[in-house]
Amino acid sequence: MIPQGLLYTNEHEWVKLDGAVGTVGITDHAQSALGDITFVELPPAGKALSKGDEACVVESCKAAASVYTPADGSVTEGNAAVDEDPSLVNSDPYGQGWLYKIAFTDAGALAGLMNAEQYAQFLEEQEH
């Protein structure tokens, strides 16, 4: 269920690293908890973000969740497709429903994130 090869935060974001550029989205667990996504506020390209900054806000009818920055960097692109059709975040959270790409200042700073197994275990612990 939880894709291999991605890094996961305990705020339920995933990061796919390609060199120094990461693609960031929210996990299937997060989209399911939020319900039907109605709007995603994307960061503009070029925006400098520090670790822990709010990068975007994902809205449903009942909630608005902040998506935080996993490590310092600069936004290279927001996903225009989810701007057009926010339901992509529900239907394909790890694929077409990605949120933004960021060029990390130091991709090594992501070392503390979880892999798929660790995230699965994290979710299980949260259940209890």
Place this chain on the structure above:
Amino acid sequence: MPFIANTDEQRRQMLADIGVANAEDLFADIPPELRCGDLNLPAGLTEQEVRYRMQALANRNRTGMVSFLGGGFYDHFIPAALDALVTRSEFYTAYTPYQPEISQGTLQAIYEYQSVMCRLTGMDAGNASLYDGGTAIYEAIMMALRITGRRRVIVDDSLNPIYRKMVRSYTTNLGIDLIETPSFEGLPDRARIEQELNKDTAAVIVQNPNFFGRIDDLSDVAELAHRHGALLVMSVYPIALGILKTPGEMGADIVVGEGQSLGMPVSFGGPYLGFMTTREKYVRKMPGRIVGRTVDAQGRSGFVLTLQAREQHIRREKAMSNICSNEGLCALTSLIFLSLLGKEGLPELAQVCADKASYARKRLLEVPGVTMRFPNKWYFNEFVLNLPMPADRVTRELLNRGIAAGFPLGRYWPEMTNCLLVAVTEKRTKQDIDFLAHALEVILCS
């Protein structure tokens, strides 16, 4: 006891069912040292006594005089049909429409209200209303900060001085760089505004007609603001929009105002109606309740509260605003008022106000020593006179003769102690105006 239905016998039964001996036992969880004794208040009154008492208080207020007081709060005619509709208790005894299936009346009315406010201001979307015109400006400023991510705000000083004081209070704790630019000859000073605009500026705040009653085409101010990436926030008088160029036509980004003139009495300061409209691209940054049209399971059109995810009941301290109610009944009032006046009636009303004010200006300028404070000729229904003596003194003497002649500006502009702000609505007759001119002449020439 008034308004308590249960009889003593019923109360005994209920207490027995609950399993306590008396009502006092239901308060046993309050520590005895925190209980209070009898309140030091008078005994209750019958309805007849209440009405007598309240009438006696009302009688100690002078409301019958010929009044030219305005300053953003105007005495317009209120049709009887409006009162008959807005006092229907299905409207006024309901709460915020949390349950859309049994609140379609309130919800559709608010949607229609949002629509008429957009049509009036020339904008795309509006919210379900805010407390008043002053808090609406504060909310517009906060909205501009969210949109631009900047912290500097320029306020032209022909904006209502009471609102400027409110904005200062609200922004005290927020680290906002608030700049007030002095107006020039009663209009926003473009050169000063341009000087103050920079890359940190979130918004320029202007008013039309402004506090001095002057009207303006603020398209160039919108362009100036936009050139620096700032927004133009415009506060407007909705009756005037019956004829005046709309904020939408001028390029404003957020429009706010006081809606009291749309069917609400002046009521010693409230309840009033703050309204807000904006461009489509900014709707998700708009604070407050918002009603949207959608469909039900059978495909029928219906209305719901929408875009609430950023508000306080969900986002708590991260909310866009702490406002959770609107002025629902006042919004309904303004909608009914505008529906009764209609497409032809509103411009007609606005024109009558402008005509009477124009006559008043001409008539009062015939009084020896009275001049216009500002040279320009374009006003809506309010204007500033220069008197040959302190306006306070003149106002006091006219009050003694049963006339509220207007508002002396020295209270807010120390350099304008001889200036009087005079407002004329359709309710003032030619006779009232002549009476004012005559009384003024007597005072100035004696």
Place this chain on the structure above:
Amino acid sequence: MQLIFEKSVPGRRAVRNVASDVAEPVQIAKNLLRAKPAELPELSELDVVRHFTELSRRNFGVDNGFYPLGSCTMKYNAKVTERVSHYPGFAYLHPLMPQLPGGEMLVQGALGLLHKMDRALSEICGMSAFTMQPMAGAHGELTGAMIIAAYHRDKGNKKTTILIPDSAHGTNPASAAIAGYKIQTIPSNSQGFMDMDAFEKALTPEVAGVFLTCPNTLGLFNPNIKKIADRVHAVDGLMYYDGANLNALMGHCRPGDVGFDVMHLNLHKTFGTPHGGGGPGAGPVGVVEKLVPFLPTSVVCAHEDGSYYLDYDRPKSIGYIAPFYGNFGVIVKAYAYIIMLGREGLFRVSENAVLNANYIFRKLQPYFDYTLPADKPCKHECVFSASRQAKSGVRAVNIAKALIDRGYHPPTIYFPLIIPEAMMIEPTETESKETLDAFIEAMIEIAKIAETNPEEIIAAPVTTVVSHLDETRAAREPDLASLA
């Protein structure tokens, strides 16, 4: 039902304005005029009357039926209070009148009313003074938070944080944040009281104040409240009382005596003014003696000769938070309510509000889950959970809609957030035993059907003019106005 714009017929008129009685019309320069008139509807007066009468029939108010919306105190709105608020001496009084030289003497009735209201509310709440300016409860909260900030600034205190329990209404943290504070959320125990260990740990010298309501959102009186106040005062913090739940306490207990320093009231809740479909409300703010200098400008004061004046010379004031003196028309209604009820009446209001809530609480205990000790009284409202029914797929929202089909306004649902599937029931004192019994019957019937035939409850409502509305569509493709 059609929109009002769809009923418009070109050339049709309702109200005829007075004609101009001055000779020359003014022709304002064209560049200052709008290109074409606003597309307002064109209707006869009867068209307008029928449209809004029809809309009113699609609404549900207290006058239509039982409205046990928890934390909103939907009590009967006495008609006499409406009547007196329309007296021309109140309705047609211009707010700038007292700012004219000599004008104060022409508004003595209004200033007297505001002053008497301040005295009455101060007595009811055990405060030193009240401002009438805040225009709603949330506005009162913000005013209170600004007063807290001004107090600490004046004393040179370095305060950064406000403590708020997780059971609080969302406006509390939002208001405190707008006043410039960081918010620290304190977890609650199963009775909705702040966890005392977490509270003690969070209570540092940086704490500016604590926001609480009492009774709390579960309808319980916190036995530790005095201790909390003492601990907060020990770090020169201030206790903020959210007056949403005062209907439980009038004449029984005063927030000021408990140790609260600043508070707001919701006149549209406790003092019987109508909610108006979401406003106008009024949220007067009361303070203890040491905070009086920080109240918003202006303050209504009494001269020795018994006349009243407005004091604008308040150097420590937080400034203007309203254009004038608050939602005066609402304050008139609440004042009429208070003098009508009087000392004894207000005491009986709270007694009967609590009696009615406990009656419902006891009668529904066998049918719904609850977290409170069964033998302890609640105050003016009680909270149940639909978690038992949720196992068969019937959630709180479905119970709410089933109540609509039975002629009731639903309770508040999904609040407080700390109770899953919460249903918060506040009957108020103005409802009769017969009404409560019928409501209890309806709830029991729904609970039984939820077991035997959950689909029937989930299908509700079936009696309304519209069924379930698509909120996702409303938020994804916002249609917020009909533009011409």
